[in-house]
Amino acid sequence: MTEYVDIPAWRILRLRAKIDTGARSSALHVENIRELGAGRVRFDVRLSRNVSDRRVTVEARVARRGQVRPSSGEQEERIFVAVKVRIGPIEREIELSLVDRGRMIFRMLIGRRALAHAFLVDPGRRYLLHEPSVRKKAASKTALDAARALPPAEKRGRERVGR
Numbered sequence: 001m002t003e004y005v006d007i008p009a010w011r012i013l014r015l016r017a018k019i020d021t022g023a024r025s026s027a028l029h030v031e032n033i034r035e036l037g038a039g040r041v042r043f044d045v046r047l048s049r050n051v052s053d054r055r056v057t058v059e060a061r062v063a064r065r066g067q068v069r070p071s072s073g074e075q076e077e078r079i080f081v082a083v084k085v086r087i088g089p090i091e092r093e094i095e096l097s098l099v100d101r102g103r104m105i106f107r108m109l110i111g112r113r114a115l116a117h118a119f120l121v122d123p124g125r126r127y128l129l130h131e132p133s134v135r136k137k138a139a140s141k142t143a144l145d146a147a148r149a150l151p152p153a154e155k156r157g158r159e160r161v162g163r
Helices: 134-148
Strands: 002-007 012-019 027-039 040-046 057-067 076-087 092-098 108-110 117-121 159-162
Touching: 002 108, 027 057, 027 076, 057 092
Parallel strands: 012 108, 027 092, 117 159
Antiparallel strands: 002 012, 002 076, 027 040, 027 108, 040 057, 057 076, 076 092
16 A cells, blocks of 8 residues: 655655555654754655655654564664654644665555554555656556545545555
């Protein structure tokens, strides 16, 4: 499942994210993590897998440190920051763990805590809440049309997130 995510406070728009209901927490690929003291951290968010100089340097308050069990199965400690993200029309503050996802396809992973009580996930669809880029527009047109044609009862109170 895939969707575009915006992080307006960090000037990040249309970051491709994997929607993963099997993951409890959300994660963001970062490089050059530097703890600044006074509960703050600075890091670089690499926006593209293919273009290494497309990055944003961010300074944020550390929300907490926590243990995470990634897909490797071995528990590790991570730094978490809190930030408002926008997925389609929904904007909410979530916690993001800062991690090296360099070998992963997606720079960001959205876990079930970030999705709770606001989204319904349709694993057969993707990019339902954001219009895909021009080169992908034709292939995903039917998915977007299907999302717009949802009956009002399904839309009430929740947004659909696709694959």
